[in-house]
Amino acid sequence: MRLLVTGGAGYVGSVCSTVLLEHGHDVVVLDDLSTGNADAVPEGAEFVEGDIATTAAEVLGVEGGTPRFDGVLHFGAQSLVGESVESPEKYWQGNVVATLALLEAMRLTKTPRLVFSSTAATYGEPDQVPITEDSPTRPTNPYGASKLAIDHAISSYAHAHRLAATSLRYFNVAGAYRGAGENRVVETHLIPLVLQVALGQREQISVFGTDWPTKDGTPIRDYIHVKDLADAHLLALTKSEPGTHRIYNLGSGEGFSVREVISACERITGLPIKSVDAPRRPGDPAVLIASSRRAMDELGWSPRHTDLDEIVADAWEYMRGLGGRAHAAQR
Ligand SMILES: NC(=O)c1ccc[n+]([C@@H]2O[C@H](COP(=O)([O-])OP(=O)(O)OC[C@H]3O[C@@H](n4cnc5c(N)ncnc54)[C@H](O)[C@@H]3O)[C@@H](O)[C@H]2O)c1
Numbered sequence: 203m204r205l206l207v208t209g210g211a212g213y214v215g216s217v218c219s220t221v222l223l224e225h226g227h228d229v230v231v232l233d234d235l236s237t238g239n240a241d242a243v244p245e246g247a248e249f250v251e252g253d254i255a256t257t258a259a260e261v262l263g264v265e266g267g268t269p270r271f272d273g274v275l276h277f278g279a280q281s282l283v284g285e286s287v288e289s290p291e292k293y294w295q296g297n298v299v300a301t302l303a304l305l306e307a308m309r310l311t312k313t314p315r316l317v318f319s320s321t322a323a324t325y326g327e328p329d330q331v332p333i334t335e336d337s338p339t340r341p342t343n344p345y346g347a348s349k350l351a352i353d354h355a356i357s358s359y360a361h362a363h364r365l366a367a368t369s370l371r372y373f374n375v376a377g378a379y380r381g382a383g384e385n386r387v388v389e390t391h392l393i394p395l396v397l398q399v400a401l402g403q404r405e406q407i408s409v410f411g412t413d414w415p416t417k418d419g420t421p422i423r424d425y426i427h428v429k430d431l432a433d434a435h436l437l438a439l440t441k442s443e444p445g446t447h448r449i450y451n452l453g454s455g456e457g458f459s460v461r462e463v464i465s466a467c468e469r470i471t472g473l474p475i476k477s478v479d480a481p482r483r484p485g486d487p488a489v490l491i492a493s494s495r496r497a498m499d500e501l502g503w504s505p506r507h508t509d510l511d512e513i514v515a516d517a518w519e520y521m522r523g524l525g526g527r528a529h530a531a532q533r
């Protein structure tokens with residue numbers, strides 16, 4: 203297939219582009235480099251620098267013409283929970299308005315398929331875990347709310363305009379694959395931050411809250427290997443049907459506490475990691491664990507890299523290999 207990948211200069215988008223190219227697809231990356239790096243776009247992909255809101259229509263083609271693309275994988279978004287609380291306009295404009303422009307361009311050019319990066323943040327604080335797709339959606343921050351609004355928009359476009367659409371609700375993505383991984387200018391995610399401590403790029407890791415109702419008092423998350431996530435995108439592309447919008451949770455199905463993640467990082471790196479107890483981070487739920495049963499049953503997906511040590515080892519190998527290209531090392 204010929205595929206447009208928005209956000210392909212970012213973490214998940216660059217790994218998925220790598221995997222799409224390996225499977226023989228043609229990839230065009232559209233990215234405004236607001237949080238991504240041009241050098242993360244894999245070799246073999248064409249790169250167009252631009253904002254989805256203003257460039258998607260031009261890239262996708264002309265109304266009534268033959269569609270230029272068989273599908274769009276839409277990763278491009280702002281995705282920092284804390285920032286979304288302080289600057290919600292960045293999320294309503296950057297995520298919702300940009301995606302509405304993309305959907306319009308897809309409708310006018312009759313681009314047939316869409317796979318969208320949704321998130322566990324659409325659920326908010328869950329009543330029970332594991333979280334299924336039928337759980338209530340009560341996002342606790344503008345980031346999650348913007349993604350939920352997009353899911354609703356996609357549903358109505360799919361049903362009215364015969365789009366074959368899939369929203370994948372990722373839980374905590376981690377790990378790396380073939381030279382593609384996490385190298386953000388502003389890093390807020392637990393595993394890369396802990397590994398930055400091991401690399402001497404950061405003095406210590408703050409543990410946000412030690413009085414949560416969990417086994418060791420720290421929050422529990424479901425870490426999914428980014429390669430497993432990429433495989434789910436491939437399946438979603440081929441299994442989706444015109445006029446339908448399917449939503450799938452994607453996680454490994456097992457929860458690890460913040461302290462367990464830090465211990466895994468110490469095991470893998472062989473280095474002590476200094477941590478300090480800190481207050482809870484606003485908006486954080488205590489426990490997020492996915493039920494991926496629907497993705498397994500309907501897409502035939504199953505996560506293969508569920509061992510936390512393997513996920514951390516892949517992230518560690520990638521981050522060590524970055525050397526001077528690491529944004530954290532340049533600060
Ligand atoms: N990383 C996670 O744990 C996680 C979990 C759930 C969902 N997601 C979702 O997955 C997607 C990818 O996340 P990531 O961690 O790779 O983030 P990232 O910040 O590394 O990548 C996002 C990319 O999108 C680009 N971008 C943003 N707005 C754009 C716009 N308007 N036009 C063009 N390009 C734009 C950025 O420059 C960047 O390259 C996001 O949609 C995010 O919400 C990520």
Ligand SMILES: O=c1ccn([C@@H]2O[C@H](COP(=O)(O)OP(=O)(O)O[C@H]3O[C@H](CO)[C@H](O)[C@H](O)[C@H]3O)[C@@H](O)[C@H]2O)c(=O)[nH]1
Nearest residue numbers: 281321322323373374390391392408409410421460483486
């Ligand atoms: O310096 C840090 C950073 C994080 N944490 C803790 O580590 C856990 C994981 O935090 P991350 O920031 O790595 O990930 P989140 O769970 O906050 O969010 C991620 O996963 C969510 C879905 O589960 C959303 O999709 C979101 O976009 C994505 O960033 C949280 O309990 C957080 O409080 C710390 O203790 N110290």
